[in-house]
Amino acid sequence: MEDELANLNLADEEEDPVQGQEDDEENEEDFSLCMVGRVLTDSAVHFSSMRNILAELWHLIEWVTISKIENKILFHFYNKIDLKRVLDVGFGWNISLKTPPRRKAPIVSRWLREDLKDMIKSGMDMEVHKGKQQM
Numbered sequence: 001m002e003d004e005l006a007n008l009n010l011a012d013e014e015e016d017p018v019q020g021q022e023d024d025e026e027n028e029e030d031f032s033l034c035m036v037g038r039v040l041t042d043s044a045v046h047f048s049s050m051r052n053i054l055a056e057l058w059h060l061i062e063w064v065t066i067s068k069i070e071n072k073i074l075f076h077f078y079n080k081i082d083l084k085r086v087l088d089v090g091f092g093w094n095i096s097l098k099t100p101p102r103r104k105a106p107i108v109s110r111w112l113r114e115d116l117k118d119m120i121k122s123g124m125d126m127e128v129h130k131g132k133q134q135m
Contacts, residue, residue, distance in 0.1 A: 033083050035075040058086055 039045050051066040058064070062079040077083040 033077045033080065035077075035083070035087075036069075037073045037075060038071065039073070058082070060085075 039050070047068050054066065055064055060077075060079070060082040062077075062082060064078070064082065065074075065076040067074045067076070075086075077086070
């Protein structure tokens with residue numbers, strides 16, 4: 001390479017292009033069908049589970065490549081219709097991927113239940129709506 005640089009001249013003659021100076025548009029990616037997103041949560045997210053769930057929820061015509069880039073996520077769609085549908089629906093970020101508790105928490109603690117019995121005996125007005133007690 002040093003020999004090539006030593007023989008370099010500024011003549012008006014055309015020479016073969018040097019490798020690396022060619023316009024190589026074939027290798028450029030099309031980012032018009034891409035989105036960058038972020039998970040807004042304090043808890044840890046299992047990336048492969050999230051990727052599979054989002055791909056299933058969107059019911060895409062073709063497919064989507066979901067890649068993790070540092071603390072962001074790159075969504076690369078392969079169809080304009082799929083991208084438009086996901087954007088129009090609101091992107092589905094409001095879904096909860098947390099598991100529900102196995103048993104329901106008691107509405108009233110057992111310490112307050114005794115107090116409620118005393119209130120009912122004393123004649124206080126209470127309304128019961130859908131299993132919750134309100135005073």
